[in-house]
Amino acid sequence: MTATPSEDLLRRLAPQVLGALVRRHGHFDAAEDAVQEALLAAAQQWPAHGTPENPRGWLIRVASRRLLDELRAETARRRREETVAALTPADDLHAPPPGESRHPREDDTLTLLVLCCHPALSTASQIALTLRAVGGLTTAEIARAFLVPESTMAQRISRAKKTIKQAGARFATPSAHELPARLTPVLRVLYLVFNEGHTATSGQALHRAELATEAIRLTRALRRLVPHDGEVTGLLALMLLTDARRDARTGTGGELIPLAEQDRTRWNKHAVDEGTELVGAALAAPGPLGPYQVQAAIAAVHDEAAGPEDTDWPQILALYDVLAELAPGPVTELNRAVAAAMALGPRVGLDRLAALDADGTLADHHRLDAVRGHLLEMTGDHEAARAAYQRAAARTLSVPERRYLQLKAAALAPPSGSGTRT
Numbered sequence: 001m002t003a004t005p006s007e008d009l010l011r012r013l014a015p016q017v018l019g020a021l022v023r024r025h026g027h028f029d030a031a032e033d034a035v036q037e038a039l040l041a042a043a044q045q046w047p048a049h050g051t052p053e054n055p056r057g058w059l060i061r062v063a064s065r066r067l068l069d070e071l072r073a074e075t076a077r078r079r080r081e082e083t084v085a086a087l088t089p090a091d092d093l094h095a096p097p098p099g100e101s102r103h104p105r106e107d108d109t110l111t112l113l114v115l116c117c118h119p120a121l122s123t124a125s126q127i128a129l130t131l132r133a134v135g136g137l138t139t140a141e142i143a144r145a146f147l148v149p150e151s152t153m154a155q156r157i158s159r160a161k162k163t164i165k166q167a168g169a170r171f172a173t174p175s176a177h178e179l180p181a182r183l184t185p186v187l188r189v190l191y192l193v194f195n196e197g198h199t200a201t202s203g204q205a206l207h208r209a210e211l212a213t214e215a216i217r218l219t220r221a222l223r224r225l226v227p228h229d230g231e232v233t234g235l236l237a238l239m240l241l242t243d244a245r246r247d248a249r250t251g252t253g254g255e256l257i258p259l260a261e262q263d264r265t266r267w268n269k270h271a272v273d274e275g276t277e278l279v280g281a282a283l284a285a286p287g288p289l290g291p292y293q294v295q296a297a298i299a300a301v302h303d304e305a306a307g308p309e310d311t312d313w314p315q316i317l318a319l320y321d322v323l324a325e326l327a328p329g330p331v332t333e334l335n336r337a338v339a340a341a342m343a344l345g346p347r348v349g350l351d352r353l354a355a356l357d358a359d360g361t362l363a364d365h366h367r368l369d370a371v372r373g374h375l376l377e378m379t380g381d382h383e384a385a386r387a388a389y390q391r392a393a394a395r396t397l398s399v400p401e402r403r404y405l406q407l408k409a410a411a412l413a414p415p416s417g418s419g420t421r422t
Helices: 007-027 029-049 055-072 079-088 108-116 123-133 139-146 150-167 178-197 210-227 230-243 269-284 291-304 313-326 330-344 346-359 366-379 382-395 399-411
Strands: none
Touching: 007 029, 007 055, 007 108, 007 210, 007 330, 029 055, 029 150, 108 123, 108 150, 108 178, 108 210, 123 139, 123 150, 123 178, 139 150, 178 210, 178 230, 210 230, 230 269, 230 291, 230 382, 291 313, 313 330, 330 366, 346 366, 366 382, 366 399, 382 399
């Protein structure tokens, strides 16, 4: 089901409103509850009465009232009156509308992101909380990204909120001295939010463009804070080079079009040029090489090829070998197996998938069987390929991916009436 313009606006504004409340009042957990109530009120009232002239200010006022109601139950009268006087500053009611350029140190959303990556939290909790509060992903979507049950993720997010409160964290952009320690989880969060936007893990649409766009915006803001960090620059380059293909990834009916079959004239040339330039800057940056720089270099090799037959697969395989040293893991190995198949032959790729079968981490993930089906099809084993595509289709929650995999399986079915005659 396609989101309405009002729903898209609320999704974009939610982290900004939460940031405004937490920055001025603290109480992260109570503030998030208040924002959710304000969003519900907006979803009920705006369709009937129209969107307010300043929707962000409207949400801040309503959420502030909700938060005040909660604080009144716990605070003395004098404290209540002081809180009322400070609740909704005039500068917030006249804040720039969504999409308008703001200096990164004034960007509540970016500051909220950094707050969610507080050092008191584990890396996994930092990422989960930020995906929920800043990225707007549901608990179920985050659980799928982490390959854990939804109940486990719900508990992790709840504990993270309590830890933030107990740590007495301030809502303030960290100094240039503090920021480097927060970069690793912040970059990981932005990467996951972008990935969910680029290829949604569930639903009717292949893309969630608002998430990809927000991840790019936040990464640009982060780079303005640390312009010489190679990994920040590399991540921005990776996002731009990947997002440049968005329009070519779906057909007129929303069907998935794989990279090798895309009309490359539909790629966003401006994004490709900017991303390629940023790759050069990222690789030239001081400090050790990082995984986002390498992934950006891989994306640049893909985007620079005039057609699929021009892709420099040996170079991509070499880059994946480097990435496997920097960021080992099952997803890296899966992509490395594809590169090996394209550079050295499908049997080499299938042999590498055997190691992933033994590992078991991706046993229930559709991508493992989707890749297996592709490589088996390349070898000419259509029966085994069809079975792999069918298993992959049964495991994905993305409707466009499921339809694509089902069509791949159907195309490999034996002709009707064929068979051995006796």
